[in-house]
Amino acid sequence: MSTPEHSPLGKSTIYADRYDPSLLFPIPRAGKRGEIGVAEPLPFHGVDIWNAYELSWLDLRGKPVVALAEFRVPAASPNIIESKSFKLYLNGFAQERIADATTLAATLTRDLSAAAGAVVDVKLRDANAAAYAVTDLDGHPLDGQDIAIDHYGPPQADFLHADVSANPIEETVVSHLLRSNCPVTGQPDWGSVQIAYRGAPIDYAGLLRYLVSFRDHNEFHEQCVERIFVDVMQRCAPQELSVHARYTRRGGLDINPFRSSMPATPANSRTVRQ
Incomplete structure (x- = not known):
């Protein structure tokens, strides 16, 4: 035993x-x-x-x-x-x-x-003060889609596409299914991601499959968010794009990278998972 x-x-x-x-x-x-x-x-x-x-x-x-x-x-x-x-x-x-x-x-x-x-x-x-508000990430939820997924790594940018024949829109979408692995320890990193963009509508099913494809991927939080930003920008060509991930804490620390095509100062509001 x-x-x-x-x-x-x-x-x-x-x-x-x-x-x-x-x-x-x-x-x-x-x-x-x-x-x-x-x-x-x-x-x-x-x-x-x-x-x-x-x-x-x-x-x-x-x-x-x-x-x-x-x-x-x-x-x-x-x-x-x-x-x-x-x-x-x-x-x-x-x-x-x-x-x-x-x-x-x-x-x-x-x-x-x-x-x-x-x-x-x-x-x-x-530590006695109410330092951080707890809130949900704003945006349309992606996770309730009834789709089959069978690819969990490496990240597959080919899943991403936008309907360039449609009128441009401005929207924010959210998924809580982001997971990757620490390249040093191999431990899983769990996170939620918020993607805000202006441009051709991005296909929800493809976007969710893409985010899930990080599941067995080894990369630091900051690198994952930059990869998401670059892949969405290259495959979907939005006029504006922001990607904000909120990771759960490990060892008393949580890391929350934000990347945007525009100068911006993101809020630091904890999600329920944090």
Whole structure:
């Protein structure tokens, strides 16, 4: 009979509880962007919104303090930050004595900006406050379609098409069936995605089949959203396009990439799944 000690469960990971910015592990965006034909100047605007729910430190008298944090990493930054390294870095403040939240925010801004290669916006919020609204993603739901699906990877852009003979429309659609896998750990990443566009009507069945085709795909959250943006833009040619994914949290962090053909500042409202 298998027992936990002989399984992948419970393997030790060293969680430092002292400040160590070297724990942050940046990954250049350029490699994956090259795979989907994205080069400078970028064909989109955007931001990666991270929410942290497990942030704590000590005040100067040794009493623990907890807070919620929002981090906005610009899509134009040269690097993403690997999520486990981000978690380990944040955990490193657990036993550090810090004067106040303003001092901590300045440290976070400096370190994360250095890792990302661009200025990261940092906001800390009192954990006792109603910091984030919980809401549904607006848009027409795609998931109720009565269709057969048998392709789960790699992502299949051929599923996408728009009716160019129809009058252009402006609409927003939503699916909660997005799933991909972390390329580092192999763990599944579960998310909801909102696609807003103006242009020829996009076929719903093809779009849902396309989104489900990420199910066995190994790629970071940010890379999946950029792939979706590029594929929809190339196959359906909308005049305007925005893609916003809201992923469920892992290790106290959720990641919510947003890419748009127009300059925009997305809201940071949690879905029920988050």
